[in-house]
Amino acid sequence: MPSRFADRTSVEVVEEGMLLAPKFDAxxxxxxxxxxAATGEVLMHAYMNEAALLKTLETGxxxxxxxxxxxxxxxxxxSGLMQSVQQLLIDDDRDCLWMKVAVAGTGASCHVGYRSxxxxxxxxxxxxxxxxxxxxxxxxxxxxxxDPIAVYGNAPNPTQL
Amino acid sequence: MPSRFADRTSVEVVEEGMLLAPKFDAxxxxxxxxxxAATGEVLMHAYMNEAALLKTLETGxxxxxxxxxxxxxxxxxxSGLMQSVQQLLIDDDRDCLWMKVAVAGTGASCHVGYRSxxxxxxxxxxxxxxxxxxxxxxxxxxxxxxDPIAVYGNAPNPTQL
Numbered sequence: 375m376p377s378r379f380a381d382r383t384s385v386e387v388v389e390e391g392m393l394l395a396p397k398f399d400a401x402x403x404x405x406x407x408x409x410x411a412a413t414g415e416v417l418m419h420a421y422m423n424e425a426a427l428l429k430t431l432e433t434g435x436x437x438x439x440x441x442x443x444x445x446x447x448x449x450x451x452x453s454g455l456m457q458s459v460q461q462l463l464i465d466d467d468r469d470c471l472w473m474k475v476a477v478a479g480t481g482a483s484c485h486v487g488y489r490s491x492x493x494x495x496x497x498x499x500x501x502x503x504x505x506x507x508x509x510x511x512x513x514x515x516x517x518x519x520x521d522p523i524a525v526y527g528n529a530p531n532p533t534q535l
Numbered sequence: 536m537p538s539r540f541a542d543r544t545s546v547e548v549v550e551e552g553m554l555l556a557p558k559f560d561a562x563x564x565x566x567x568x569x570x571x572a573a574t575g576e577v578l579m580h581a582y583m584n585e586a587a588l589l590k591t592l593e594t595g596x597x598x599x600x601x602x603x604x605x606x607x608x609x610x611x612x613x614s615g616l617m618q619s620v621q622q623l624l625i626d627d628d629r630d631c632l633w634m635k636v637a638v639a640g641t642g643a644s645c646h647v648g649y650r651s652x653x654x655x656x657x658x659x660x661x662x663x664x665x666x667x668x669x670x671x672x673x674x675x676x677x678x679x680x681x682d683p684i685a686v687y688g689n690a691p692n693p694t695q696l
Binding site for chain 2 (some may be wrong): 378379380382383384385388389390391392393395402405407409413414415416418419428431432461462463464465466467470472482484485488491492493494495496498503504506508509510511512514529533534535
């Protein structure tokens, strides 16, 4: 079945065109950056396939393709922390989406329990980088907004080693 | 040569550990979301390899790996629009970075001339999605901050079809 999205016929069409024509990668996926529409905080980075993008557009709620579970993923279906899409943007060469959302419930988007998946910042000590020593992280969120065990139980953890 | 970054020994270490241990993909790359540290706007989405990440940490200026040019890419080296890293975060499963930057000069980060690479939003007409019709985009930025021809001349366009 051909994609319902318009073709990429020239650089000018890709960069300046007015029809949605996302570029899915060799695995049929496009990365999606999700930010909190109110605060601008980056909440998560995940992937959509064509079905997930269409489901998101049809319902107004964020859907992704789960690479670990290899299936369509309605964000928040288990936790109740659904994401309502406020704005969806595409980048210059159309290989990435930026989705601004309002999060239901406690406002958290990370399966570990934090508000954002980005809860640690790089914090090297003096001289660590040039000396080749391990580089430290520091937590930017100190309190989990929910208990992952209570919410997800024994479901497989999506974090892959 | 072994990576200088710490190993990923368990899910707990990956999610709660305090050492930088990014997960590079099969091509040796990790996606990087870049936002404007002052406004929170998503400016671009690109990739780093280990060398680009170390160069970014060493210099405090954003470096990526250019997939189109297949080489280390010092952001702004041609245009003068360098990005000074204010904060660098990593996500729960450590396969994505979020970099907050201050942009030099006009503050633009997009090779097309716009401030952000995300200068178009999805704007479907009534019924377009369910009816399977093409989905429209609308520009969110209307004025380019610089003239790409004047800045880049005849250099190959990084947008690939």
